[in-house]
Amino acid sequence: MSSLITLKKSFSRIYSKYAVYINPMLKFLLALIILTVINVKMGYMAKISDGAVVLMAALFCSFMPMVFTSLLAGLFVMLHFYALSLETAIVGAVLLLLMYILYLRFAPKEALVVLLMPILFVFKIPYLMPIAMGLLGTPFSIVSVAFGVILSYLINYVDANKDMLAEVASENMVTRLRAIIDSMIGNKSMICMVICFSVVLILVYVIRRMSFDHSWKVAIIAGAIINIVLLTVCLLGMHLDYSMAGIMFGTIFAALLGFVVEFFAHGLDYRQTENLQFEDEEYYYYVKAVPKFGSEKRRRAASTSSTSSSSSKTVRTANGVRRTT
Secondary structure (H helix, E strand, C coil): CCHHHHHHHHHHHHHHHHHHHHHHHHHHHHHHHHHHHHHCCCCCCHHHHHHHHHHHHHHHCCCCCHHHHHHHHHHHHHHHHHHHHHHHHHHHHHHHHHHHHHHCCHHHHHHHHHHCCCHHHHHHCHHHHHEEEECCCCCCCHHHHHHHHHHHHHHHHHCCCCCHHHCCCCHHHHHHHHHHHHHHHHCCHHHHHHHHHHHHHHHHHHHHCCCCCCCCHHHHHHHHHHHHHHHHHHHHHCCCCCCCCHHHHHHHHHHHHHHHHHHHHEEEEEHHHHEEEECCCCEEEEEECEECCCCCHHHHHHHHHHCCCCCCEEEEEECCEEECC
């Protein structure tokens, strides 16, 4: 554990010192990965699938806010849809417009969540997103996760039926449009995935907000278990096209990545927990203070623990504050 703490502190120190260089590099890599996966998964428009175009777009994203990366990725998706068929572009445009009107205009940073979901589906670990957003987001993050799942299934449907969608006969236009809409509305697998991810996200959020020790770790484990249980019920009860092995291994790997997120975003040392009491004329305040790993407070506590008494005591100060250790 001490080596991990040292590594975390080293990363933090390096990042704070060279953030002006690291941030553009991270934005460049993220944009490059997202645009490359979109082109590999779709690739219907050859002009924007060119490597030089992707590199230039990613380089431009490195100097822009993260919202711009989301907008550019959405534009790439729409251009690929349009290159395949007008009907696909219409459905994609309506979906992206609904996303913006209903939620993303209020939380533009979560547009990245929508676009990362298809990437996670490609790597077979979409289960990471509800756990991560339960740890870092809010209950409203359900909207961005749900839209991300819908977009992922739309991309998969288009890829599986690209020959039918690419037909140019005008009399088939309404038929193709109806087929796309019906495939989304009647997709039981997609609906089950949305419901399951919503339950997991809410569960992780509720548990990690609790004040007991290691609540974040318990939230990750509980979310992973519920994810496996719910998807298994859908698999067996509705005979859906899920892979049991994929659910198990994907969820376990997502949970391990969740622990990495917890360590870098939370990382509390519960061995140095302090219980504080504050009093004023009307209220008593009971506060539980848990220092982060490697914090100055933790080091001071560790240095004084050898000289302090093991019994609890209460100290009352002049301004009416009492401290219990």
